[in-house]
Amino acid sequence: MLLQQVVNGLTLGAVYTLVALGFSLVMGILGVLNLAIAELFMIGGYVGLTLVLADYPLPVAVLAAAGVAAVLGVVVEKVAYQPLRRAPPIAPLLSTLGCSVILQTVAVNIWGSDPLQLPPDLLDMRFDLGQASIGLAQVVIIAVAVLLVAILALLVQRSSVGQALRAIAENRDVARLLGVNAGRLTSAAFAISGALAGIAGVLIGLHYAAITPYVGVETGLKAIAVMVIGGTTSIWGVLLAGPLVGLVEVFSVVHGGAAFRDFAVYGLMILVLLLRPQGLLGGRAAGAQRV
Amino acid sequence: MLLSRRSLTLLAAAGVLPVARAQAQAGRLAGREIRIGAIVPSSGPFAEWGRANAATLRMVEEQVNGAGGVEGAKLKLFIYDDAARPAQAANLVRKLADDDKVLAIAGPLTSSACEVAFPVANQAKLPAISQASSKPGTAAANRPWAFRNTIDEAVLMRSALPFLKTTYKVAKAAVIYDAKDANSVSLGTRIMPEMLAEHGIALANAGNLASFNTGDIDVSAQVTALKGLNPDAVVCAADYSQAVTVIREMRRQGFVKPVIGGTPLISSAILRAAPDMPIISTATYYAGQEGEAAKRFTDAVTPVLRRTAGLPNTIEPSMYDAHMYEIVGIYLDAVRKAGITLADADLEADRGRIRGHLEHLTSYNGLSGPIHFNPDGDAVKTYFVVVGQNGRWTEKLRGCSTAGNLTC
Amino acid sequence: MSAYTAGLLAEIGIGGIAALGVYVILATGQLSLGNAAFMAIGAYAAGWLTVTHDVGLTAAVLAGALLSGIVGVLVGFPALRLRGIYLAMATLGFGEMTRSFFLFFEPLGGAAGFSGMRQLQVSTIWIWLGIVLGVLVLLARSRLWLTLRAVNDDEVAANLIGLHATALKVGAFGMGAAISGISGALFAHWHLFIEPGNFGFERSTELVMAVILGGSTVAAGPVLGAGLLVLLPETLRFVADWRLAAFGALLILVLLVRRQGLLDRNLLRALTFRRRGAEARPEAAEVS
Numbered sequence: 009m010l011l012q013q014v015v016n017g018l019t020l021g022a023v024y025t026l027v028a029l030g031f032s033l034v035m036g037i038l039g040v041l042n043l044a045i046a047e048l049f050m051i052g053g054y055v056g057l058t059l060v061l062a063d064y065p066l067p068v069a070v071l072a073a074a075g076v077a078a079v080l081g082v083v084v085e086k087v088a089y090q091p092l093r094r095a096p097p098i099a100p101l102l103s104t105l106g107c108s109v110i111l112q113t114v115a116v117n118i119w120g121s122d123p124l125q126l127p128p129d130l131l132d133m134r135f136d137l138g139q140a141s142i143g144l145a146q147v148v149i150i151a152v153a154v155l156l157v158a159i160l161a162l163l164v165q166r167s168s169v170g171q172a173l174r175a176i177a178e179n180r181d182v183a184r185l186l187g188v189n190a191g192r193l194t195s196a197a198f199a200i201s202g203a204l205a206g207i208a209g210v211l212i213g214l215h216y217a218a219i220t221p222y223v224g225v226e227t228g229l230k231a232i233a234v235m236v237i238g239g240t241t242s243i244w245g246v247l248l249a250g251p252l253v254g255l256v257e258v259f260s261v262v263h264g265g266a267a268f269r270d271f272a273v274y275g276l277m278i279l280v281l282l283l284r285p286q287g288l289l290g291g292r293a294a295g296a297q298r299v
Numbered sequence: 300m301l302l303s304r305r306s307l308t309l310l311a312a313a314g315v316l317p318v319a320r321a322q323a324q325a326g327r328l329a330g331r332e333i334r335i336g337a338i339v340p341s342s343g344p345f346a347e348w349g350r351a352n353a354a355t356l357r358m359v360e361e362q363v364n365g366a367g368g369v370e371g372a373k374l375k376l377f378i379y380d381d382a383a384r385p386a387q388a389a390n391l392v393r394k395l396a397d398d399d400k401v402l403a404i405a406g407p408l409t410s411s412a413c414e415v416a417f418p419v420a421n422q423a424k425l426p427a428i429s430q431a432s433s434k435p436g437t438a439a440a441n442r443p444w445a446f447r448n449t450i451d452e453a454v455l456m457r458s459a460l461p462f463l464k465t466t467y468k469v470a471k472a473a474v475i476y477d478a479k480d481a482n483s484v485s486l487g488t489r490i491m492p493e494m495l496a497e498h499g500i501a502l503a504n505a506g507n508l509a510s511f512n513t514g515d516i517d518v519s520a521q522v523t524a525l526k527g528l529n530p531d532a533v534v535c536a537a538d539y540s541q542a543v544t545v546i547r548e549m550r551r552q553g554f555v556k557p558v559i560g561g562t563p564l565i566s567s568a569i570l571r572a573a574p575d576m577p578i579i580s581t582a583t584y585y586a587g588q589e590g591e592a593a594k595r596f597t598d599a600v601t602p603v604l605r606r607t608a609g610l611p612n613t614i615e616p617s618m619y620d621a622h623m624y625e626i627v628g629i630y631l632d633a634v635r636k637a638g639i640t641l642a643d644a645d646l647e648a649d650r651g652r653i654r655g656h657l658e659h660l661t662s663y664n665g666l667s668g669p670i671h672f673n674p675d676g677d678a679v680k681t682y683f684v685v686v687g688q689n690g691r692w693t694e695k696l697r698g699c700s701t702a703g704n705l706t707c
Numbered sequence: 708m709s710a711y712t713a714g715l716l717a718e719i720g721i722g723g724i725a726a727l728g729v730y731v732i733l734a735t736g737q738l739s740l741g742n743a744a745f746m747a748i749g750a751y752a753a754g755w756l757t758v759t760h761d762v763g764l765t766a767a768v769l770a771g772a773l774l775s776g777i778v779g780v781l782v783g784f785p786a787l788r789l790r791g792i793y794l795a796m797a798t799l800g801f802g803e804m805t806r807s808f809f810l811f812f813e814p815l816g817g818a819a820g821f822s823g824m825r826q827l828q829v830s831t832i833w834i835w836l837g838i839v840l841g842v843l844v845l846l847a848r849s850r851l852w853l854t855l856r857a858v859n860d861d862e863v864a865a866n867l868i869g870l871h872a873t874a875l876k877v878g879a880f881g882m883g884a885a886i887s888g889i890s891g892a893l894f895a896h897w898h899l900f901i902e903p904g905n906f907g908f909e910r911s912t913e914l915v916m917a918v919i920l921g922g923s924t925v926a927a928g929p930v931l932g933a934g935l936l937v938l939l940p941e942t943l944r945f946v947a948d949w950r951l952a953a954f955g956a957l958l959i960l961v962l963l964v965r966r967q968g969l970l971d972r973n974l975l976r977a978l979t980f981r982r983r984g985a986e987a988r989p990e991a992a993e994v995s
Contacts, residue, residue, distance in 0.1 A: 009527045016519040023517065041792050091963050097792050098738055102919055103962045105912060109955030113342070117948055120611045121346040122568045123543050128550060143551060216516050217551075218543050218572070222344055226514035229803070229908065236796050258520035266478040266510040267811040274800035274807075281797045282785050342951050350948070380950065385905070387940070389898065390714040397709035414820060414900040422826075423710065440822070478810060481902060484818035609948050 012140035013258050019146045021254025022153035023215070026208035027231035028238065028246040029156060033164075033201040035240045037177040038194065040097060044084045044104040046228025047111035048205040049212075052077040053219045054119055056210025057126060066214075073210040074203040080111070081202020082195050089198070090191075108224070115221035126217040145215040152211055154247065156204060161243040173197060230257075233277040239287020248288055328634070329371030331641035335630055336395035337623070338388055338406030338416070341380035344513075345408060347610065348619055352408070352430065353378050354607040355600055355620040359627050362599075369631050372641055376627075381407055388412035389419045396423035400646055402639070403427065403653050405626040408619065410434035410482050417441035424647065426654045428629070430622040433562055434482040435490070438676030446657055446676040448622040448629075450700040452482075452561045453490045455581035458698040459559060459684045460498045463579050466695075467557045469531040473503040475521055475545060476536035478510040486561050487536030495534075503528040513541060518548050526554040532579075538563035546572040567615045570687050578687035583678075584621035584666055585685055585692045593666040596624060625665040632656070632663045673702035681707045713829045715937055720832035721894050722933030724839055726917035728887030730929045731843070733918060734852070735879040736859035737786065738795045741802030742887045743910035747903070748775040748805070749888025750895040751815050757896065758823040764896060768835070771892035772885040779884020783877035802911050809903040820902035827896045835893060836930070839886055843926040855879060887914070920961050922968030925975050932968065 030045040056073035060066065088103035133144040164170035172193050175183035184190050212227075213219045234253050238245025253273055261269040280287065337356050340349035356376050363374045377399045381388040388407040395401045396419075403426040407416050410432040417437065420427040421444045428446040429438070435453065438445040463469050472495055476487025488508060495502050509521040522545065525533060533549065535542050535558050542564050549555065550573040559579040567586060569578060582588075586597060600616045633639065633656040639649045660671050671679040677700070684696035699707035708716075725746055732739045753771035756762040762770070782801055789797050815821050846852050858872045895901045913936055921932025939954055946953045961969065 009523060012523045013520055016517075016523055019519065020517045035792070039792065041795075088959055088962075092966070095966055098795075098915070098919060099962055099966060101792070101795070102912075102916060103959045105916075106955040106958040106962070109958075110952045113949060113952035113955070116342070116346050117609055120609070120614075121344060121348075121540075122566070122611065123540050125543065125547075125568065125571050128547075128573055134551075134553075141553075212516065216544065217547050220540055222514055223516050225908075226512065227516060229799070232796060233800065236793070261511070262509075262520050262524045263507070265508070265811065266512045266515070267807040270512065271804050271807040274803045277800045278785075278797050278804075281789060281793060281800075285789060285793060341948065346948075380944070380947075382940070382951070385898065385900075386718055390711060390718065390941075393709070393711040393714040397711050411820075411902060411904060414822070414902075415898045418826075418899050419710075419714075434819075478818060479904065481818045481820060 009139070011137065013262065014255070015137070015140050015142050015146070017255035017258035018251050019142075019149060019215075019254070020257060021251030022150040023208070023212050023227070023250075024231050024234045024253055025153045025157065025246045025250030026149070026211065027205065027227055028234040028250060029153075029160060029243075030201045030205035030208065031228075031232055031235045032238075032240060032243065032246055033160065033204070034197055035235060036243070037173050037197055038089075039177075040089060040100045040104075041232070042084065042089070042104045042198070042201065043101065043228070044081075044088070044107040044111060045201060045205045046224035046231070047108045047115075048077040048080055048084075048202045049209040049228070050115060050219070050221060050224035051080060051111060052206030052209030053213035053223065054115060054124060054209070055206070057124055057213045057219055058119075060126065060214070061124075070207055070210050073206040075206070077206025077209065078199040078203040081198040081200075081205075084202070085195055085198035090194070112221050112224070119221065121221060123218040123220045126214065128217070143215075145211075149211050149215055152207070153250070156207070157243060157247045160200075160204070164243055169193070169196065230273065233273055236277055237280045237287060239290025241286065242289040245287050245289035327370040328368075328639075328641050331372040333369060333372050333374045333631070333634055333641060334399060334401040335374065335376055335627065336391075336399060336401035336404040336406075337376055337378045338381050338391050338395075338404065338408070338412070339378060339623075340383035340408050340412075343382040343384070345383050347614070348408060348431070348617060349380065349383075350607065350609050351604050351614065351617060351620050352406075352623050353380075354604050354610065355616070355623050356405075356627065358600060358603045359624060363631070369634050372634070374627075374631070377401055381412055383409050383412060385409075385412045385415040388416040392416045392419040392423065392425065392427065396420075396425045400643070401425070402634075402641075402646070402649055403630050405623055405630075406430060408432070410437050413437050413445070413447075417445035420444045425650055426657060428626045428657070430619045430626060432482075435485055436675070442676055443658070444654060446672050446678075448626050448670070448678050448680075449562070450583065450680065450682055451675075451677055452486050453494065454700045455562065455682055455698075456490060456494045458682070458696055459579060459581050460494055460500065462684050462696055463532060463557065463559050464498055464500055467532060467577070469500055469557070471501040471503050471528075471530045472532045472534055472559075473509070473525045473528050473530040474534040474536065475509040475511070475518075475525060476534075477513055477538070477541050479513040480538065480541075482561075482563065483536040483538070487534070491534050491536065503530040511541070511545075515541075516544060518545050519552070521545075522548045522552055522554060525549075526552055530556065532557045532559060534558075535560045535564070539566040539569045543569055543572045546576060546578070549573070550576060562618065565618050565685070565692070567613075570690050570692070574689050576688070580685055580687065581682055582618055582685050582692070583680055583682045584618045585683070585694075586615035586617075587692055588667070588683070589694065590667060592664070593621075596621060596666055600624070621666050625670060628665070629657065629660065629663050629670065632660075636662070668707050671702075671705040673700075673705060679705045679707065715941065717829045717832050717897050718937045719930070719934045720829070720836045721890050721897060722913070722917060722937060723930035724832075724836050724893065725887045725890035726914045726921070726929035726933045727839055727843060727926065728883040728885075728890065729914045729918050730883075730923060730926065731886060732879050732883035733923055734855050734859060735876045737876060737880065738791070738915070739798045739880075739883065740795045740908070740911050740915060741782075741798035741800075741805070742883065742914050743906040743908070744802040744805035745775045745779060745884040745887035746891030746894060746910065747809055747901075747906035748778055748884075749891030750901050750906070751809060751821065751891075752888075753892030754821055754824050754895040754901060755815060757825070758821075764827060764831070768889055768892040772888040775888025775891070776881045776885030780877055780881035782884070783880030786880060787873060787876060799908065799911070802906075802908060806903045806907050809906075816902070818903065820900055821895075822900040824896045824899050826899055827893065832893050832897065835889055839889065840926055840930065847926060916958065919968055920958065922970035924967060924971050927975060928968050928970040931970050935969075
């Protein structure tokens with residue numbers, strides 16, 4: 009049973025990692041907490057599940073969800089971030105919250121507030137690990153989480169787009185002087201983070217085989233905790249913090265119940281913020297001072 | 300929304316709403332308006348329930364007025380959305396009482412909203428009947444104006460547990476509950492442990508009940524823990540949309556056992572979660588319920604709900620739609636029999652007469668038989684122990700929430 | 708006045724006081740996404756005192772405010788290490804922890820909630836609002852407020868000229884918490900039933916929204932914002948199923964066209980027909 013709980017914790021950790029990745033990119037580069045990510049994750053899940061239910065192949069569903077969420081991510085950027093670019097970070101925090109409320113209402117009005125469910129036998133293959141077992145969807149989620157973190161980290165660290173993004177993170181005006189098209193790159197960051205949230209939505213929707221318009225809120229808050237614990241300036245941080253939070257959750261909920269679990273997770277987040285404000289893997293100590 | 304002639308006829312024949320007689324006696328209240336308020340959560344987490352409630356109410360209004368009203372008076376419903384927010388519900392009671400000058404209120408839906416809205420109804424001396432709240436004692440704490448067209452979960456479990464025990468040979472059960480929802484907490488941590496003991500079923504996880512929070516998508520750890528205890532059945536105290544998550548996870552972990560829970564489990568969504576797993580619950584109405592009145596209600600309201608924008612086109616009427624339908628029926632019954640004048644000057648007296656009528660309700664027949672209210676304000680009516688399996692609910696037992704000499 | 712109007716006024720008063728708690732903390736440049744927790748502490752403490760110990764309402768409200776203020780100071784110290792979004796996230800975590808605490812703290816009802824309070828008058832709520840507003844307006848004319856603002860504008864410089872930034876920031880946290888605690892105590896004695904769900908993340912963001920919408924530079928701003936948050940959902944009923952979306956859209960619109968909030972010093976002066984040339988100075992950074 010212990011082994012099974014570890015598997016459960018790692019899967020949940022991968023789920024948080026996937027969602028946190030969406031928050032992390034924009035937060036790390038632009039210093040903005042885009043609360044709408046939680047709802048892009050939910051919308052991505054709905055788009056993907058709807059297509060899977062309509063018998064489209066899985067890759068099509070994932071791509072479509074990523075595409076829709078990316079487009080919505082850019083819309084959020086144009087409406088709620090771009091005009092408030094020079095305002096203190098509370099302003100975009102609240103305007104993206106406004107976007108969240110709108111997206112949630114849209115989902116309720118399109119798909120209803122009842123859970124959208126997949127047929128029980130879809131993706132129902134399991135692998136036996138002796139004392140524990142793991143489902144195909146779980147394996148896929150863990151693999152994709154690792155893969156996406158690696159791809160994003162490479163993208164930010166190695167590619168020219170990544171270099172430009174990091175230049176903007178350092179100093180927007182200097183970056184523009186150096187010929188970086190800041191506006192377009194900001195849009196790209198929102199689009200990529202939206203797409204990541206969308207992919208997370210489909211995979212998580214497939215794994216749990218059910219989705220409601222309200223999944224974004226609770227999962228989103230936990231993913232923000234994961235991002236903070238991992239360190240907002242480090243893409244790899246979420247890969248460490250996700251499973252850590254997943255394991256903490258699994259063991260605290262089994263031994264203390266759900267209220268105690270939340271107490272433990274947010275307690276851990278505050279502890280990390282106080283002892284190591286830059287997060288577990290955050291590089292620069294100045295990271296927390298920047299915004 | 301237009302009703303087909305067929306559904307009008309069906310409804311009139313159902314006899315739940317006093318249509319035929321109303322036409323015969325047209326006149327006593329001619330030109331007057333029967334103003335009734337309703338509080339439903341059309342936005343927020345229970346939007347589906349609230350919107351279906353609202354559509355059901357509009358159908359009733361159209362149907363009653365299409366048939367000439369009640370003794371010549373037209374029915375006018377004031378339907379407001381509280382977004383399942385307690386503060387909004389409380390203010391809506393004030394609005395309905397003071398601005399809209401209604402005779403009585405149907406709602407609010409959630410127990411949290413009732414907890415703050417019922418005291419306001421008491422202050423305003425306005426009768427209110429909730430269509431869904433089943434948290435123990437919520438109406439009892441707000442007598443004499445608060446009522447609920449629901450039965451205390453403890454009463455229902457007294458029938459459901461013996462059925463579970465004998466049918467599925469259950470000697471040991473484990474509990475999982477939604478720790479954020481007051482209703483589920485009382486069912487999961489107080490009522491069920493007591494009831495299990497009363498019926499000689501061992502509680503496998505006594506002292507460490509499994510719990511999760513409303514909105515959680517992952518309950519794998521809790522289900523693994525439950526599975527490790529190897530119980531014969533699982534008690535799931537949660538509303539259906541959360542229970543779907545638990546049942547899905549049980550099935551994924553190959554933990555296929557009967558699941559028992561309170562009335563909030565009843566929905567068509569939960570039947571799709573794991574068709575091979577038996578779900579044992581109790582209901583005072585379920586889609587597919589036998590009986591003339593219930594069938595006619597289902598046939599009339601289902602197409603209306605499916606046509607309504609914002610609701611899925613496969614939706615089935617919920618227990619709370621049926622309760623709403625009955626609540627309006629009860630109020631109209633009072634209008635006919637309690638000497639209501641509907642004159643502006645008599646508003647306060649009329650509200651008092653309606654309350655008096657509810658207190659001694661004897662002659663009203665709901666969808667499954669007569670309805671009375673016990674001294675706590677909760678309904679005395681017929682209920683069913685139902686099993687959901689292979690995509691449908693099947694009635695297994697019938698009971699009555701008898702109180703004193705009140706019975707079904 | 709109809710009971711409905713009275714009910715809305717009570718909501719506005721309670722929300723306004725709680726938002727003023729956020730306003731005071733924000734004045735030192737600290738964003739709190741956890742003030743609902745301070746409301747919860749005030750609500751449960753005052754409710755417990757009046758129900759089980761028969762304490763008078765005023766004493767209970769003050770006790771709730773005091774306890775909440777003490778917790779606020781305790782939160783304020785570690786908060787010194789954090790800034791901006793990071794501070795906001797820490798307070799968010801504190802809020803969720805407090806909510807979870809009341810959820811499993813059975814002596815105060817746990818998830819089943821706590822009741823038994825006697826209802827107060829709407830006028831009582833507005834008297835408290837008047838007192839809090841009065842104190843803050845007096846404060847705004849004092850030297851202390853200027854130093855608070857200075858800490859907000861440039862902490863290092865403030866320290867250099869001998870202002871004790873640490874004490875000011877922690878003090879602001881304690882005062883803001885106490886004010887939100889007053890609001891919670893009144894909430895408990897208006898609604899007569901409290902449960903942990905009343906004081907979650909959603910409530911905390913509503914309080915911040917009230918400040919940002921209404922205006923974060925004058926004390927009347929948060930009260931106006933609280934009024935909008937109560938009245939908008941009521942007046943938007945005609946859009947039916949899209950009510951919450953319309954509310955979200957309006958929020959974004961206000962942020963876009965009037966970033967400093969609806970009310971600022973200039974508008975307030977124009978509205979009250981006061982002319983004080985000496986005070987006419989350009990607005991400092993509006994939102995911190």
